[in-house]
Amino acid sequence: MRLRRIEAVRFGALEGVTVGDLSDTLTVVHGPNEAGKSTLIALVRAVLYGFQGARSKEPIYVPLAGGSRVGRLVFEDESGQWVVERQEGRKRGVVTVRALRGPDRPDLLEEMKRGVDENAYRVVFGFGLDEMAKIEEARKDGDAVSGALYAASAGLRVRPEDIRELLERQQNELYKRQGRTQAINQSLEALSEVRKRIREAKEAGQRFADDRQRLDDLVREHESLKSEAEQAQRATQRISFDLQRASAALERAGSLAKAEEEVETERADFLAQAASIEVDERLSAAADAVESLAHRLPAVAQAAQDSERLKERARAAAAEFERVCASAGLEAEVVRSVAADGPLAVSVRAALEDVTRLEAQLAARREALQRAEAEAERARAVAARALEPAGLDAVATLQDLDRILADVDVGEDVAAPPRERILAIVMVALGLFTFFVGGLWLKETVSLAAGPIAAAVGLLAYLRQRRAGGMAMTGPEGSRRRRLIDIARSAVLGRDAAEAEAERARIEVGSAESALNARKEILARDLAAHGLPRDLDASQAVAALDAVRQAQRHDAEAQTAAQEADRLAAGVAAFVEEARSVVGDAGFARPVESFDDAASALSVLVERLKELRERTERLRETQAQVAQLDARAAELRRQREEAEAQAREVLEGYEQAYASVDGLRALLEDARRVEADLLARKEQVAAEISRLDERLRSLGSDEEAAQARLDEAALVRRIEEAAEEYVVLALGVRLLAAAQERYERERQPDVVKDAQRIFRSITDDRYEAVVVPIGSGRIEVYDRRAAVKDSGTLSKGTAEALYLALRLGLIGRLDGVGPGLPVLIDDVLANFDPERLDGALQAIAGLSRKRQVVYFTCHEDVAARLASAGPPDTVRIELPERR
């Protein structure tokens, strides 16, 4: 890593100043005084380690043009180029590393100055006359010089003094011989205190033994006192109990005697009260009968009312009976004798039905008769018109026609009976059947009448047809005549048939009328047989029977009501009789003739009876209370005697002097006093036992000793740990010192050897040796005469040559330390004489071959000679004079 450019953006007098490109080996920067050479060296140090603060004793390089301080360094190696910029900010400024080329390397700055702190840098890498002078000022203090040298020679990584100081500080925090605040010292002091506590705890053992003896004595005394106190307490309790018993018994006896008197007084009052209550003995004797009558009274009253109401109802029913009989026109006796709902009623209802049916039948037959007669009349007209051409009158018969026809048609005979004959025969048969079956066999009245009629009608018809069959004629006239006759015959047949039909209808009407009449006659006979008028038709008979029934109901009701009224009236009369007797028995002088009398008398008696009961109850209660008072008085007497006996029993258990309540009271006071004394003593002893016990428990718990022992253990542990740490630290210091001593002895000579070579070169061998005695902190030089000189006795120029030689020797041995740091030298050769100057320039040029060197000078001669002495790539840069 090489420093390629230095850029002062704003730093002190410099603003916008750039120095570069710097050589990889030696760069000589020449400029007049005040050109800013020292400022540039300070800038490099500031960018590397930070700006100086306002309170620093060092120059702080405030920009003259104002603004904050900013500086940049451009580094470069084979892999890239980076700008390290520091800008004034928090702490000592803010650093940024920016890659101009190559990878980012944010840790570049730390890598470059690794192992070199600011002070080491100032001493070894970036120094000018000021730093030389400071070493000069400090060289009287051998440690400072040797320390700086050792720090550098040990690799500049660490100052052994710093480590030693750190370890010793830690060591001293643990222990100091006369210290008080150190951990071990404090723990030892605490340990002493704890052990004191432990001793005290041990001494508590003897106190424990004494206390325990005392406790045992007290416990025994307490037990004794406890026993005595218990005895005293028992005695006190016994006396107190007896006193209470005796006092209570006597007191109770007095109270009981007083109660007895009060009971007697109360008893006398009740007796007087009982004597003043009067009781009606007759009423009392009749009480049950009176109550019985009074209880029955409402029912009897109801019966009396019902009797009257029934009588009225009987009278009304009788009147209604009479009215119905009169209305029906029947005698009362007849009405009462008719069984309205017996066979008569059945017969009447059957007659009504038969008559109704027969009348309907009769009406229907009459209507049929009218139609048959009308038809017969028409047939007769037709026959008259048919008979007329035949020369026959209208009344000609079939026989007339048959004769005519027979005249006409000789020899013709009628072969077969006509249809009318068959019909006449059927009618005869039917009439006979009706007569025999319906009339005779079934006893049907109508059949008896209708059967013969029908049979007679049939027979008559048959005879007519037989007669008409002889009037027939023959020949053309006969034929015509026959045809006329046939026509007439048909008409006559029609007429005869119609007339026959009319006749038959007439017969049926007669039959129906006969049947109806026969039925009415039957009804009339039945009515007469029961005493009823026989002229009543069926409907009237029904109505008469209804009237009979209604009248019979009224008659029965009248009789029933009259009977019930009589029965009730008899009961009422009996009650009145009974009441009369009871009233008399109860000593109530009042006549009882009627139910109202009886009711009134009973009402009075009931009221009297109520009063009697109340008095009787009061009397009974009074007597009961008297009985209770008697019992109570007896009980009080018994209790009083018992209480007196108890008191005597208690008191007899004591001496004569105390055998009274007052005596017992005095005795109790004495016993209580004794008990209180014992208890007080017992309490005292118990309290002392408690205190002792507490103390013994405290001692016995060993808590204090245990805690103290734990504290002791903890403290010893801490002390042991701290001591171990102390030993480690002490040995660490010792190891560090041994290593330092070994380094001084074994490695420092290499540095000194290089310094010696350079010093000899600078002084042109006027001084031959440089020696740093081990552990002395001094630097000694030997001249040609082997005279030894301490660095403190050298001239200023020689001393500066020595320190330069030592620096160059050191830097030459620092291969891995501060790998990116160039050596910046600020005109340190000002005090060198020409001979030494040449040697110094050669030495610096030689160093530049190992590490980059930038030499600032205002001397043209030095610049030129150094540039010519340097490697081929030496660069010379001219700084312009600042205006």
Added chain:
Amino acid sequence: MSRTVRFVHAADLHLGAPFKGVAADDEQVRHALVEAPYRALGAIVDLCVRERVDFLVIAGDVYNSAERPIRPQLALMDAARALEDVGVRIFVAHGNHDPAADAPALVGLPGNVHVFAHARVDRVVVERDGEPLCAVYGRSLGRRDVKDNLARSFSREPGDALAVGVLHANVGARAGYDDYAPCSASDLAAAGMDYWALGHIHEPGVVSETPWAVYAGAPQGMDPTQTGERGCYLVTAEPGHVSAEFVPLASLIWDARTVELGEADTLDVVEDRIAETCAFVSRAWGRPSIVRLTLTGRGEAHAALSAAGAQGELLARVRERALGLDPWVWVDRISDRTAPAIDLEAVRQGADLAADIVRIADELLADPDAARAAIESLVEPLSSKLRQAGIDAVAALDPVSVVERARDRVLDAVLAKEGL
């Protein structure tokens, strides 16, 4: 009548013992520490009651100190009364911590307690239903530094159906323990006992099975070195046959764990690793535990732990987290034995200050005696001061560890200064 005898063998209760080497700042932890020996005694009593044993044997060091503070005596008295109520006898032998000659009896013990004499061997016959069941032989230490072989004074009497010997002694010159009442296993065998109830060694263990010789160990670990389970033995014996079963009783477990930090590079990761270890300890024991942690490994964690105040802060944080576990864990100490994330060999090959430091440390590590001498001379004023306080801290240090830590500490500082 059964001839089987059951008894509990306990020892080294060290009632009233201070817990050495622990710094318990938390009240809960302090309380647990104070109560732990008493809880152990209570657990022994509970075991006796639960198992209905015939007797309890305590083979020395009931108390931690000859002074026998009050509470330990009261505790023993309470335990004895509790066992008296259920008819269990107690046989007590004094040990080097509570020798019989220095025994101020502040508290009387009930009649079921038999304390063995120190001038001779006591023989007590345990009976059951009026019949002899077992003979218990025992002898207390009369003073702290008994150098006599007391085992040789024991001799079984003819006719004993069973014989139990009780002694506080160092059998076989066990390292790490004072060689009081020294004896050998053959001395024990010569006495003819069926069972030797031994005390003095705090780790439970069987010395021999012919005859049975057993160290009950302390029922409660008393310091950070007494890690792991602690308890007593439940012994079942009948003529010709003995068996002993270890019964864990400690209410508080001491533990020591190494936490390999490896790739851990930041304090939060370190804290999580430690928290995981504490959670494991909590789960593993199932009881409150006090654990010492040693951080090991080479890596970036070393630098993180070396930062000022880092370890103190870390300890506070992990303590808080570990106390939040159920059951809780108290982180007693975190020892940083990590190494910086540097190649020591590479540093050693260098030519700078760090290389010189490493090489000088190597020279000291090659000769630990010289290292110890160098260390002692370096801190003599402090050592002297500490010795006055009865603390011999420096002499107890491991010089190799100290040199390594000092080397690493300086290297840390150097490297930190260098910005590496």
